[in-house]
Amino acid sequence: METVIIGNGIIALTTAFRLAKRASARDLITIIGPRARAGSATRAAGAMLNSFAEIEKGSLDHEIDMFRFELSHLAGRMWPRFENEMIEAGASCLPLGCRKCSGFGGGGCVDTGTYVVNNTAADDLDDENYDAIVDALEQFDEPFRHVSPRDIPNYLPEQKARATRALYIENEGWFNPKLILEKLDNLLKRFPQVRFVDAEAQRLLKTGKVLTGVVLSNGETLVGDTYLLATGATVTDLIEKSDLGIDIQRIFYGVGVSLEIRSRDFPHTKVIRTPNRGLACGIYSVPFFRDPDEPQDHILIGATNFISPTPYNYGRLTSVETLMKAAMEQINVNFYKADLVGINVGWRPTSQDGYPLIGRTSISNLVVCTGTKRDGFHLSPLLSEILANIIHGDKTDERLEWFHPERKPLRILSREAAIEKSIKHMMSAAYQHGFTPSPGGLTRQIIESHKANLERLHDDVGAHDWGIPPDMLDMYRYGHAKTDLRQNK
Ligand SMILES: Cc1cc2nc3c(=O)[nH]c(=O)nc-3n(C[C@H](O)[C@H](O)[C@H](O)COP(=O)(O)OP(=O)(O)OC[C@H]3O[C@@H](n4cnc5c(N)ncnc54)[C@H](O)[C@@H]3O)c2cc1C
Known part of the structure; x- marks a missing residue:
C-alpha cells in the first residue's frame, strides 16, 4: 500500500511513525511538507501534556465533551511508552541530545x-x-x-x-516540540519505506469517487493509494483549491x-x-x-x-x-x-465548531485529521494510532463518528449558555488587559451592552436555538463562518 501524508506537523509525523512500524517491505509512506514549516502550530506549542489543567467550568457536561476529555486523558497515559518507542526506533539517528535520553x-x-x-x-x-x-x-x-x-x-x-x-x-x-519534530524527522528516515518530499501540496486531484494524486509546488504530481490530509490550519484552503465536491466545515x-x-x-x-x-x-x-x-x-x-x-x-x-x-x-x-x-x-x-475533524471522508481513500486547536500535540500518540487504524481499515471507537470530517458543525452550547460564556471570557480578557472599572454600575453596564450585542449577533446569524462558540464571534460577525448547514451530512 502506498500512503501519501500531506503535512509534516506532529499529527502527520506521528501517524507516519505508526504506519512505518506496521509497514511491509512493499509499502511506501510519502510525507509532503515544506521543511521550513511556516506557521506550524507544533513548532510554536508550549507542548504541555495537559488534560485536567485545561478543564473549564461546564466543559465536561456534554457527552461529546466527555468523550473528548476521555481521548485527552488516554493520550496522556500513552506518552511515556510512545516516547520510549521513538527513542528505540531512532537509536543512533536521533539528534545528539536525544540519544542520551531515557524518556x-x-x-x-x-x-x-x-x-x-x-x-x-x-x-x-x-x-x-x-x-x-x-x-x-x-x-x-x-x-x-x-x-x-x-x-x-x-x-x-x-x-x-x-x-x-x-x-x-x-x-x-x-516537551520541547521542536526537538520532537527533529527526532521524528530523523527516526523516520531510518525506515526504508518512508520518503520526505520538501514541497507544498497545491491541489488534490479527484477522478470519480477517489483521489488520484497531489499536485505539488515543485510541479510534480504524486500518486498513492490512500491519502491523509493533515496540514493543520491550511486544510480548508487546500480543499477549496481542489474542487473535491465535499463539504468540510471551515478550519480557521x-x-x-x-x-x-x-x-x-x-x-x-x-x-x-x-x-x-x-x-x-x-x-x-x-x-x-x-x-x-x-x-x-x-x-x-x-x-x-x-x-x-x-x-x-x-x-x-x-x-x-x-x-x-x-x-x-x-x-x-x-x-x-x-x-x-x-x-x-x-x-x-x-x-468552526471547535471540535476536531478525524476520519475517512466520502472520498473513500481520503482521511482527514485537523481541528485539534489547543491540544493536538498532547493527543498525537492516540490520534496517530486511530489514524493508522483507519488507514488500515481496522475498527475504531464508534463515538469518533461525532468528529467525522463532513459532519454538520456541532451545536452543543445553547444560545443562553454561549452568551453567558462569551461575556465571562470577554470580561476576563478585559481584566487581563488592565480594565479597572470606576465605582458604581460601570461593570454592569458593560455586561449589559455585551449581552445586547451578542443577542443581536445571534439573531443576525439565525442562532435562535444554538450558541456561537465564544472564540468564533468575529468569524460569525464578519461572515467567515457558515450558517447554512443544509449541505452538510
Ligand atoms: C502558541 C501555541 C501553543 C500551543 N500549546 C499547546 C500545548 O501546550 N499542548 C498541545 O497539545 N497543543 C498545543 N498547541 C496546539 C498544537 O500545537 C496543535 O494542535 C498541533 O500542533 C496541530 O498539529 P498539526 O500537525 O495538525 O498541525 P501543524 O503543526 O500546524 O502542522 C501542519 C504542517 O503542515 C504543513 N503544511 C501546511 N500546508 C501544507 C500544504 N499545502 N502542503 C504540505 N504541507 C503543508 C505545515 O508546514 C506544517 O508543518 C499550541 C499551539 C500554539 C500555536
Whole structure:
C-alpha cells in the first residue's frame, strides 16, 4: 500500500511513525511538507501534556465533551511508552541530545509536573475554572496535591497578581516540540519505506469517487493509494483549491504567539500555569530543554490566540507585550532581566465548531485529521494510532463518528449558555488587559451592552436555538463562518 501524508506537523509525523512500524517491505509512506514549516502550530506549542489543567467550568457536561476529555486523558497515559518507542526506533539517528535520553524523568526534553495557580490578575472566571479542575481531579482520582503558592519553585509574582491557591498535578508534563519534530524527522528516515518530499501540496486531484494524486509546488504530481490530509490550519484552503465536491466545515487560523526566554537566575523545572481564561489558555511558563550539555535556563512563555480566516505570519506587538508583561507580573518578577531568545508564531487548526475533524471522508481513500486547536500535540500518540487504524481499515471507537470530517458543525452550547460564556471570557480578557472599572454600575453596564450585542449577533446569524462558540464571534460577525448547514451530512 502506498500512503501519501500531506503535512509534516506532529499529527502527520506521528501517524507516519505508526504506519512505518506496521509497514511491509512493499509499502511506501510519502510525507509532503515544506521543511521550513511556516506557521506550524507544533513548532510554536508550549507542548504541555495537559488534560485536567485545561478543564473549564461546564466543559465536561456534554457527552461529546466527555468523550473528548476521555481521548485527552488516554493520550496522556500513552506518552511515556510512545516516547520510549521513538527513542528505540531512532537509536543512533536521533539528534545528539536525544540519544542520551531515557524518556520521561530522564532529564531531557520531556518531564512531568504542572502547577496550576489561581491568581488575582484577571477575574473570578479563574476561580470557577480552578474549582472545575479540582472537582475533576477528585472525581477521576487523578494524583494531585494542594500546595502553598509560596512553595512553588521560582514562582515570584508581583504582590497584586499573587496566587491565593495552587495545586500540583504529577502526571501532566511537557516537551520541547521542536526537538520532537527533529527526532521524528530523523527516526523516520531510518525506515526504508518512508520518503520526505520538501514541497507544498497545491491541489488534490479527484477522478470519480477517489483521489488520484497531489499536485505539488515543485510541479510534480504524486500518486498513492490512500491519502491523509493533515496540514493543520491550511486544510480548508487546500480543499477549496481542489474542487473535491465535499463539504468540510471551515478550519480557521488560531494565531498563537509563544516566547522563548533565557532566565539564568530563575530557571524552571516544572510548568506553572493559570486555568484557561479570556478566550485562551491563560499564562504559562514551561521549561524549554535544548541539549543535555547546555544550561537548563530556557523557558517557553505562552500563549496568545486570535482567530483569523487567513494565514497571519507575524506575531503582533500586543501579543508579545501581553506575554512579557503577564510573565513578569504573574510568574516571576525577575523575568524583567531575562533575555528574549525568540518569538514563535503558529496557527492552531481551529474548526468552526471547535471540535476536531478525524476520519475517512466520502472520498473513500481520503482521511482527514485537523481541528485539534489547543491540544493536538498532547493527543498525537492516540490520534496517530486511530489514524493508522483507519488507514488500515481496522475498527475504531464508534463515538469518533461525532468528529467525522463532513459532519454538520456541532451545536452543543445553547444560545443562553454561549452568551453567558462569551461575556465571562470577554470580561476576563478585559481584566487581563488592565480594565479597572470606576465605582458604581460601570461593570454592569458593560455586561449589559455585551449581552445586547451578542443577542443581536445571534439573531443576525439565525442562532435562535444554538450558541456561537465564544472564540468564533468575529468569524460569525464578519461572515467567515457558515450558517447554512443544509449541505452538510
Ligand atoms: C502558541 C501555541 C501553543 C500551543 N500549546 C499547546 C500545548 O501546550 N499542548 C498541545 O497539545 N497543543 C498545543 N498547541 C496546539 C498544537 O500545537 C496543535 O494542535 C498541533 O500542533 C496541530 O498539529 P498539526 O500537525 O495538525 O498541525 P501543524 O503543526 O500546524 O502542522 C501542519 C504542517 O503542515 C504543513 N503544511 C501546511 N500546508 C501544507 C500544504 N499545502 N502542503 C504540505 N504541507 C503543508 C505545515 O508546514 C506544517 O508543518 C499550541 C499551539 C500554539 C500555536
